[in-house]
Amino acid sequence: MSKSAGDVLRRWLEPVFLSLWYQDQNKWLGWLLKPLSHLFDFIVCRKRHQYLLGKKTSFAAGVPTIVVGNLTAGGAGKTPLTLWLIDWAKDNGFNPGVVSRGYGSSSDQLRLVDEQSTAADVGDEPLMMFLRGQTKVAVGRDRVAVAKLLVAQGCDLLICDDGLQHYRLARDIEIAVIDGQRRFGNQKMLPAGPLREPVSRLDSVDFVVCNGSAGRSGEFEMQLQPGKLQPLHSDETALAPQLGKVLAVAGIGNPQRFHNTLTQLGFSPELKALPDHHHYQLEDLSPNDALPLLMTEKDAVKCRHLERPNSWYLPVTAKLSNEFSSHLKTKLAEVTHG
Incomplete structure (x- = not known):
């Protein structure tokens, strides 16, 4: 399917699914999709447990690795948080690199983002992070290869954008971002709901950041400040x-x-x-x-x-509390110094 045809299909389907997930509409579609959601839930949980039980092994990049992700399909505020983390890492003496899948790019090939890159080449979010964050960003389908490339380029801390469900790359710190307005919608797994993993997955991450609201107990608030x-x-x-x-x-x-x-x-x-x-x-x-x-x-x-x-x-800039920064610094010290 061509990109233009795919865009037309997505423009037609997206409102249908969003109304099912977040507005309690199109319930008939939810019933039709329920068996697929159960199957997806089984596959996701099985994959995670294979890594937890050691049946599959994760690759450790050899430098501290922070994973930023969310539980729902679509945006939650991962990119603004990743940009905040880039600045935070630099302020704390690190030379960070961003690992990205490069979603929306024309190729799955491993490559560094540079001044000549276009959104069609590397994806819109990686290009934006490179231009705004002024740090090394690499993209590719194989995130382990992307991580190796960035370490070879001298990066001593990796930030994996949208990597929560990609267990092949080991992580030292996991940060889950929640959309404070939508949260988890109908709390069903894809495709009957927006969830890529069960809500209970939040119990195992290191930090939960809530975008756009005060959040709930244990969540750190993030506000996006317009420029x-x-x-x-x-x-x-x-x-x-x-x-x-x-x-x-x-x-x-x-x-x-x-x-x-x-x-x-x-x-x-x-x-x-x-x-x-x-x-x-x-x-x-x-x-x-x-x-x-x-x-x-x-x-x-x-x-x-x-x-x-x-x-x-x-442009918008993520604002997080000093408390979050302090907790993150403490956690990073724990994983780097044992």
Whole structure:
């Protein structure tokens, strides 16, 4: 199936599944998918126990490895947290590297992200993390090979983005991110629900970070702080919009979160919600409309080649407590010094 055909299919299916998972609609579909969810649950639990019991072995990279992931399909805030961890690691004297699958890229091949990389080459999130985090990022289907490449490049701490369910790469610290608005939806396993692993999996991770709310007991709150609007193109002549009606596009895990953020900033956005990792075409950006167009930073790395004037992206920065930073530092010292 071509990427364009796949995008069309995802745009049609995604709202159907999201309404089933998070809005208690399309229950008939849930009943039809229930047997598949039971099968998926069995496969997932069997895979994890094979590693826990030593029937399968994980590869240890030889440097501290922090895994960031979530239990649900779609976005929860992993990328902003990974960017926060990059800065945190640098502040603590490490030379971090990011291990990524490179989802949405045109190839499964092992490669380092560099200044010539495009989102089509390496995926939108790895490219954004490289440009924003100013650190080594490598992508590939084989995460063990990716980890080896980064260590060979001199990285002394690895951050594995979206690696919670990839047990072949050993980890020293696990951080699970929860979407504070959606949480776990109907709490069913894929495909009848959004869960990639049972909610009980949280009992075994080192830290639970809740994105966008105070969370619950034992969870650390993460807030995403918006920055200043940035022009999509460096030769933009228009002034950045301040308030009022704007167009907006979001090809992320939870587009409504972007809509809410713009509303809180005083905009009246007309949002076009697109599937996560969407491959943008010029027509997606309403090129004939004179209104300013706002997008996320993740979308911007895929749209810079598209000539749409008066386009802007909104960077966000994760904010976590000093308490979380202190606990993470203590945990890292435990795993590195025994």
